[in-house]
Amino acid sequence: MQGVTQNPSDIMPDCVARAFEAAIADAWRFVGQTAPNPAVGCMLLDEAGGVLMVAAHHRAGQLHAERLALEQAKQAGVFDRVHTAVVTLEPCNHTGRTRPCTEALLESPVKTVWIGCPDPNPHVAGGGAATLTKAGVTVRWLAESPNGADLAARCRALLAPFAMRMTQGRPWITVKQALDQQGSMMPPAGQTTFTTPASLRFAHALRRATDLVITGSGTVVADNPSFTVRHVPDHAERRRTLVVCGQKAHVPALWLEQARTRFDVLFCPDLQGLPALLAETPALWAMVEAGPTLLAALRAQTMWDDWLTIRQDAQGADHFSVSTRHATTPLALFPEWARCAEE
Numbered sequence: 001m002q003g004v005t006q007n008p009s010d011i012m013p014d015c016v017a018r019a020f021e022a023a024i025a026d027a028w029r030f031v032g033q034t035a036p037n038p039a040v041g042c043m044l045l046d047e048a049g050g051v052l053m054v055a056a057h058h059r060a061g062q063l064h065a066e067r068l069a070l071e072q073a074k075q076a077g078v079f080d081r082v083h084t085a086v087v088t089l090e091p092c093n094h095t096g097r098t099r100p101c102t103e104a105l106l107e108s109p110v111k112t113v114w115i116g117c118p119d120p121n122p123h124v125a126g127g128g129a130a131t132l133t134k135a136g137v138t139v140r141w142l143a144e145s146p147n148g149a150d151l152a153a154r155c156r157a158l159l160a161p162f163a164m165r166m167t168q169g170r171p172w173i174t175v176k177q178a179l180d181q182q183g184s185m186m187p188p189a190g191q192t193t194f195t196t197p198a199s200l201r202f203a204h205a206l207r208r209a210t211d212l213v214i215t216g217s218g219t220v221v222a223d224n225p226s227f228t229v230r231h232v233p234d235h236a237e238r239r240r241t242l243v244v245c246g247q248k249a250h251v252p253a254l255w256l257e258q259a260r261t262r263f264d265v266l267f268c269p270d271l272q273g274l275p276a277l278l279a280e281t282p283a284l285w286a287m288v289e290a291g292p293t294l295l296a297a298l299r300a301q302t303m304w305d306d307w308l309t310i311r312q313d314a315q316g317a318d319h320f321s322v323s324t325r326h327a328t329t330p331l332a333l334f335p336e337w338a339r340c341a342e343e
Helices: 014-028 065-076 101-106 127-134 149-168 197-209 217-223 253-259 271-279 292-300 335-339
Strands: 041-045 051-056 084-087 112-115 138-141 172-179 212-216 240-245 263-268 285-288 306-312 318-324 340-342
Touching: 014 041, 014 051, 014 084, 014 112, 014 149, 041 065, 051 065, 065 084, 065 101, 101 127, 112 127, 127 138, 149 172, 172 197, 172 292, 197 285, 197 306, 197 318, 212 217, 212 292, 217 240, 217 292, 240 271, 253 263, 263 271, 271 292, 285 292, 318 335, 335 340
Parallel strands: 084 112, 112 138, 172 285, 172 306, 212 240, 212 285, 240 263, 318 340
Antiparallel strands: 041 051, 041 084, 306 318
């Protein structure tokens, strides 16, 4: 992080730790509707560490977390008391749909900025922190704090889908697979699922957090799936992308007509072309909901980032396990993570 003042011996104050927890939680509420922007949270503190404002980026084109927090502080009449900004991601230093967040911070009374993660965009990495430091703002990196490792990991989990897009040019891919006690994915006759209501809520919360669903034409024919978010509230007016692996001619015309009212539907006749197709979408996080044939093909080609398995035991209880190919996973931010065993 060239040009950034680093203080590896600094202990993160308790008020900053609580601020990071709140900023992560607020950003998590909007995961699944910010693409192609990352989900980011920001909390503002006064000089004594008191909470002034917390805000998060809601969706592309709207204010970033730092600007929104500062604007809300103005509206609440506490702007002049702002001393410390705690941000899950390095403030941007470039102009997109909105002005740079570094400008907003430098136009405020902020004296110290705590940053959870560096910007993963290789074209701008370090620019935000360096700009703040050059202007005299004290910059603290969460990962450099001796007691900041756990919160730094949570910030990285929040950022993981965006980081994948920035470094690999594609969305993060999560496979969700449910297995009964015999290891089968097939629900009993007359049922659409065999998992518990709690597992269904988890699966739909995951669907809510993602921007794109990947399925197979065989799944469409066999299950007539809607892929809508149920069991938990969805983001308002959210339109996602649906990628069907297989030929368009192989899916029912009525299903496709109905699916297009809710999704931007794309077809991928050859699985080798899936990465390039995904790269053309704005999605940050893709969820695979498909049958054993497509899942086996994805596994064989290592075309996944984490793999969530829901296994039902003989007593009808579900058990969660996660395999991940990376040091962190956004699945770690779900409340159900505490029940997940890592494979």
